[in-house]
Amino acid sequence: MSGDVVNLRQARKQKLRRAKEEAADQNRISFGRTKAEKTLTRSLNDMASKKLDQGRREPAPDRTEDE
Template sequence: MSGDVVNLRQFRKAKARTDKERHAEQNRITHGRTKAEKDLTRRLNDKAAQSLDQGRIERNDAQSTDSTE
């Protein structure tokens, strides 16, 4: 029965390092975009919302007002 001896202090530090790096990577993905990338995403979302609204059928008859009561 042979097992590797593990220094718990070093193990905890290594685990903390990997957790911190994982968190930093997530932050880079979330916040690490340039202004141009943010503007492009905003414009694409606006265009998609506009095209979705163009296809919407609005009803202004009595049925639409009765359904809210």
Template sequence: MTGEIINLRQARKRKARSEREKKADDNRIKFGRTKSEKKLTAKTGDLEVRRLEAHRLDRNAPKDGIDGDGDQ
């Protein structure tokens, strides 16, 4: 006839903990990348920048395309 007696404080904490774990799992899927993936992305970006700079026609020209007198 008697049901299981539970501590409501512990039940609330258990529920909150499981919700935080679920949110953390979702964030790992959404934002998680391995260290090697991050390194690969950084190296690829650096390589692209170096290739672009290597093909610049005038190496002394400012990078923003505006020369010193204000003309483009």
């Protein structure tokens, strides 16, 4: 029944470092894009929005004035 001795202070610090590194990796993925990539994404989103709006039908006019 001899287990490894673990220093809890060091284990806690190591766990905190791993969590910070994982958060940093996520931020690199999310925010680490070049200006060209951001511009391309923005232009593609604008084009998709315009295409969606082009297919939209206008609402029918009310006929309460003619009747």
